[in-house]
Amino acid sequence: MIFNSVSFSIFFIVFFLLYWFVLNKNLKLQNGFILAASYVFYARADWHFLFLLAGSSAVSYFLGIYIGKVTNDRQKRLLLYLGLLQGLGTLVYFKYFNFFITSFANAFSIFHINLNIHTFQILLPLGISFYTFRTLSYIIDIYNDKTKPTRDWVVFFCYIAFFPCLISGPIDRPNLLIPQLEKKRNFTYEHGTDAMRQILWGFFKKMVIADNCAAVTNQIFDKYLVLPGSTLLLGAFFFTIEIYSDFSGYSDLAIGFARLLGFNVTQNFNYPFFAQNIADYWRRWHISLTSWVTDYVFTPIAIAFRDYGKLGLLLAIILNMLIVGIWHGANWTFVLYGFVNGLYFIPLIWLGKLGGKKKSEHSKLMPSLAVLKNILGTFTLVMLTNIIFRAESISKAFGYYRRLFSLSLFKTPVFQGKLDAAVTLFLIGLMFTIEWLHREKQHGLQIDYIKSRFLRLGIYFSLMFIIFIFDFTEQHQFIYFKF
Numbered sequence: 371m372i373f374n375s376v377s378f379s380i381f382f383i384v385f386f387l388l389y390w391f392v393l394n395k396n397l398k399l400q401n402g403f404i405l406a407a408s409y410v411f412y413a414r415a416d417w418h419f420l421f422l423l424a425g426s427s428a429v430s431y432f433l434g435i436y437i438g439k440v441t442n443d444r445q446k447r448l449l450l451y452l453g454l455l456q457g458l459g460t461l462v463y464f465k466y467f468n469f470f471i472t473s474f475a476n477a478f479s480i481f482h483i484n485l486n487i488h489t490f491q492i493l494l495p496l497g498i499s500f501y502t503f504r505t506l507s508y509i510i511d512i513y514n515d516k517t518k519p520t521r522d523w524v525v526f527f528c529y530i531a532f533f534p535c536l537i538s539g540p541i542d543r544p545n546l547l548i549p550q551l552e553k554k555r556n557f558t559y560e561h562g563t564d565a566m567r568q569i570l571w572g573f574f575k576k577m578v579i580a581d582n583c584a585a586v587t588n589q590i591f592d593k594y595l596v597l598p599g600s601t602l603l604l605g606a607f608f609f610t611i612e613i614y615s616d617f618s619g620y621s622d623l624a625i626g627f628a629r630l631l632g633f634n635v636t637q638n639f640n641y642p643f644f645a646q647n648i649a650d651y652w653r654r655w656h657i658s659l660t661s662w663v664t665d666y667v668f669t670p671i672a673i674a675f676r677d678y679g680k681l682g683l684l685l686a687i688i689l690n691m692l693i694v695g696i697w698h699g700a701n702w703t704f705v706l707y708g709f710v711n712g713l714y715f716i717p718l719i720w721l722g723k724l725g726g727k728k729k730s731e732h733s734k735l736m737p738s739l740a741v742l743k744n745i746l747g748t749f750t751l752v753m754l755t756n757i758i759f760r761a762e763s764i765s766k767a768f769g770y771y772r773r774l775f776s777l778s779l780f781k782t783p784v785f786q787g788k789l790d791a792a793v794t795l796f797l798i799g800l801m802f803t804i805e806w807l808h809r810e811k812q813h814g815l816q817i818d819y820i821k822s823r824f825l826r827l828g829i830y831f832s833l834m835f836i837i838f839i840f841d842f843t844e845q846h847q848f849i850y851f852k853f
Contacts, residue, residue: 371414372848373623374577381411386630390557397554401524404551404631408533412496415537419495422460427530429456430505434519434526437512446513453509461502464494469700496851497537499697501530503662508544510666517544525551532635534627538620538850540636540658547635555632564816565629567830571815572622574833575615579801581846582794583612590785591760594770599779602770604791609760610753611798614643616849617656622813641809643752643802646744648714649724651752663693680719687719688712698759699852703767707758714751735807797836 371378385407393399413420433453440446468490475487508529511517520526529547590597590605597605621638628635642654652660668690675682688709695708718724737745757774761767785791805814815833820826 405528408531411533416496427527431526434512438519450513457502457506466700500539503541504530534624540638542636550633565626567815568622568813569626572619575619577837578840580612580616583608586791598781599774599776600781601783601785602774606753606757610756620848645748684719687715702764703758
């Protein structure tokens with residue numbers, strides 16, 4: 371049951387009506403209903419691991435209470451380590467165990483030693499990377515006295531399994547979502563209307579932009595060995611737009627559905643393709659993950675390496691980006707992806723511009739040439755690096771680069787569906803134009819400032835018509851579901 375499915379639409383409409391019109395006077399019943407619906411939602415997606423979700427929540431719930439209660443530092447630290455072992459151990463087993471086995475065996479094969487080690491048939495639970503990070507942030511924040519443990523187990527289980535954000539985030543911190551679960555929520559027309567706008571914008575980005583980009587991307591990456599470099603450049607471009615539209619579209623949907631239920635969750639994207647350097651890009655891309663890793667990984671490492679000056683800062687950033695990379699999956703391509711992104715910070719660190727932000731020119735309709743140059747340079751860097759992210763292996767990524775940076779780069783692009791690609795390019799331009807005009811807003815369709823009701827309705831129905839003609843009945847999986 372995914373957001374862009376008829377079954378979810380029915381599920382959410384029924385849930386919404388009962389939530390606001392039947393249970394709205396009783397907070398405990400509302401929270402219990404959220405929890406039950408969240409578990410039904412997860413069970414429809416992957417019922418095999420429902421008990422893993424509940425078990426992880428239960429362990430973190432009790433550990434949180436005991437960490438908050440214990441005064442002995444040694445015992446408190448031991449409880450923290452138990453929580454980290456449970457969360458990270460579960461994540462490593464399901465997501466990385468086979469990866470470690472094959473990497474270990476491959477290392478020996480270099481010296482012509484065959485260990486004859488077999489991997490296990492381990493299924494990856496949906497959303498484990500996201501809800502595990504929620505449980506970890508909860509117990510770490512309690513240990514650091516940044517939050518208080520909740521004794522309401524329904525509230526805590528809702529925080530971990532809140533269905534709009536369960537499968538692919540955002541990764542909300544306990545201090546953001548738990549207080550909202552503990553107090554009565556109110557529904558307002560203004561918030562509901564804007565939430566619907568954000569949901570419509572999310573559907574447009576996913577079902578129109580991302581899914582049409584995928585049709586071009588897949589055929590190019592599948593046949594990159596026989597296609598000219600000019601076509602491979604288009605493939606890298608379309609994939610970069612695809613993954614942004616797919617994941618930010620999902621985030622818009624998750625945030626919008628949460629807002630319809632009276633919750634404000636973490637903004638996950640802040641127009642990353644308008645960033646003017648790589649540091650600014652990562653502050654805008656998958657914000658809930660990068661801020662999580664920055665707070666819980668980068669900051670402690672940076673403090674530990676502070677005596678080494680710029681070199682220590684660079685090492686902390688590279689380790690930070692390696693974790694961001696490997697978080698995405700058990701493949702050396704993600705390790706390389708994180709490492710390369712870490713290296714991109716070297717010029718910023720060397721020149722002392724890591725913390726500085728480029729002039730945004732928010733008040734201007736069109737960017738200056740200097741700003742446009744920075745934006746295009748950052749986008750190109752991201753686009754070329756995303757080839758590593760998309761490739762099935764490092765060898766295929768290097769093969770793609772070799773073919774891309776050849777004389778065939780100057781040939782006419784060759785691929786099927788050029789007319790569809792041209793239409794998609796036009797729609798991509800439309801998306802970027804709308805987002806540039808609303809780059810100070812929370813989302814691209816936040817057009818409440820337009821006074822004409824008929825003009826607003828015209829925009830809404832135009833987007834819905836575009837979604838309809840691109841076959842709104844098709845259900846394409848979201849990319850980040852596999853992470």
